Amino acid sequence: MKGTGMTKAGKYLVGLGIVVILAATGLYYMNHNGSKGEDPGSEAGSGNTAISGSDISPENGEISPGAEVYSVAEGAAATAGAEAESKEAEADQAAIEANISVLVNKYFDLAGEYDSSILTSKTKADKKKGQEIFNRKKEVIEKYENIKEIVKPGLTEDTYIVFTTYDIKMKNVETLVPGMSVLVIGRDEAGGLLISNGKNDDSLTEYINQTASEDDELKAIIEEVNKKLAAALKEDSSLKQMVEYLKELS
Structure with a gap:
């Protein structure tokens, strides 16, 4: 799991340490373009004019349900169904x-x-390693502040790539250090969400980098974090050593 690390071209993001996924359900509707005019098979002004696209005729003076009536109803039902599915998907994603x-x-x-x-x-082994990293972070970090997540689809079903930005309050240092990390989240057998602390394979690493480099929202956020980090390091030179220390924990 990549917890921390400075961004290099095509590599992981600035991090000191992780979509909105909306179901795209298309709306279905039918659009009929019936034209009004004289029946090509009748004489103008003969009184036998039919209206194209309907079943109205002067012979019986009645309106029988035509295909267009059903099409409008079906289209409205399909639209309502799609909207309901979209709202349900959005609610699920929000949860x-x-x-x-x-x-x-x-x-x-x-x-x-x-x-x-x-x-x-x-x-x-993983518990021991995780505990060591946790303890080393606590030596220099007071807390993470302003944590925000950007959730993107994972490489496989029921997994998520979570890009997280935050500000780090270092101990005995006033200047906040902006950072960004990436967490891979999956599910256990019971369906609960868990953070992956295993080693990323090449395909997953490539997928994360591709997502970060092709998504306009993420590119803008990464650029902003980099600028803020550069400004923080310039403002307080004592942060540089601490940042390097945290990078070693990645």
């Missing part, structure tokens, strides 16, 4: 993102104890 936000904030919370229950791998 997922809310749960992800809780998980991410817990991950960056240094106030309590190290919690491996929110991670995918719970082997003794």
Whole structure:
């Protein structure tokens, strides 16, 4: 899991340490373009004119349900159904993102104890490594502030790539350090969300980098974080050593 690290061209984002996914349901409707005019098979002004696109004729003076009547009804029903599905998908996504936000904030919370229950791998080796990194962060970081998540679809089903921006309050330093990290989130057997702490394979790394480089929103955010970080380092030279220390924990 890539927790921290400075961005290099095509590499991971600035980080010191992680979509909105909306279901695109197309609206279905039918548009009929019936034209009014004389029946090509009748004489002008003969009184036998029919209206194109309907079943009205002067012979019976009645309106029988035509194809166009059904098409309008079907189109309206399809539109209503699509809108309902879209709203339901948006509600589901909002719930997922809310749960992800809780998980991410817990991950960056240094106030309590190290919690491996929110991670995918719970082997003794991974627990030990995670605890060591957690302790080393606590040595220099007071807290993470202004945490914001940008959720993007993961490489596989039911996974998410979560780009997170934040400001780091270092101990005994007033200047906040802006940062950005990437978390890969999946689900356990019960469907609960967990943060992946395993090593990313090449295909996942490539996917994350491609997502970051092709998404206009992310590109703008990365650029902004880089500028703010450069400004913070320029303002307070004592931050540089701490930033380098945190990069080693990635």
